[in-house]
Amino acid sequence: MAFSFLLLLAAQATPPPSEPPIDWDKEFGVEQKVRDPATGETPVAPYTQSNANAGARPFSGKTMARTFGGQDGIRSITARLVELSENDHRTTAIFKAHDMVRLRRTLYEQFCYILNAGCDYSGRDMASTHKDLGLKMVDLNALVENLQRAMREAHVPFAAQNRLLAKLAPMDRDTLKPR
Numbered sequence: 001m002a003f004s005f006l007l008l009l010a011a012q013a014t015p016p017p018s019e020p021p022i023d024w025d026k027e028f029g030v031e032q033k034v035r036d037p038a039t040g041e042t043p044v045a046p047y048t049q050s051n052a053n054a055g056a057r058p059f060s061g062k063t064m065a066r067t068f069g070g071q072d073g074i075r076s077i078t079a080r081l082v083e084l085s086e087n088d089h090r091t092t093a094i095f096k097a098h099d100m101v102r103l104r105r106t107l108y109e110q111f112c113y114i115l116n117a118g119c120d121y122s123g124r125d126m127a128s129t130h131k132d133l134g135l136k137m138v139d140l141n142a143l144v145e146n147l148q149r150a151m152r153e154a155h156v157p158f159a160a161q162n163r164l165l166a167k168l169a170p171m172d173r174d175t176l177k178p179r
């Protein structure tokens, strides 16, 4: 009796072989984001590219670009900033679900553009990029500390560090959640 009951249960639990498996992602409308095989980035919704999206005007002259070590120096500093922020217990959860390949590229372009080191910024504007992240001043403070560390490690003089930070400071109104 117990054996035939088990057989009955097993028969009910196993779908007939002819039925295709259920695509639960499709059922629930889960969008599959596929990384571009060439860039390693996941696609974002269409937007208009413009240097104005960088959120600040570039420095004039080449002094700042040189002080930051040109494009190579800026690339190392922005990559280090992303690395520190991803691994910082205060901000790791914020960065976790996002495309760090894209962030490394766009952050580099943004800093390179602002430092007048010969780049265009192709990323999104600061307000729409950060609008759903619910960022607070503590998050910004953590990011700034990590940026200061990345610049210090790269031997960027203190005065030049502060000049870049002054360019970024007004972006708090676009990146942080309004109180």
Ligand code: HEM
Binding pocket: 091, 094, 095, 098, 099, 102, 103, 106, 107, 110, 122, 123, 124, 125, 129, 130, 133, 135, 139, 140, 141, 142, 143, 168, 169, 171, 172, 175
């Ligand atoms: C002045 C301050 C900031 C600047 C200049 C900045 C810059 C950027 C840039 C250039 C992007 C990429 C835009 C794109 O993908 O097109 C980005 C994305 C992002 N930022 Fe910021 N950011 C700032 C503040 C912050 C803070 C405080 C946090 C969190 C601690 C943060 C977390 C993120 C995350 C998670 C993304 C990825 C968003 C996504 O993939 O949709 N940002 N940021």
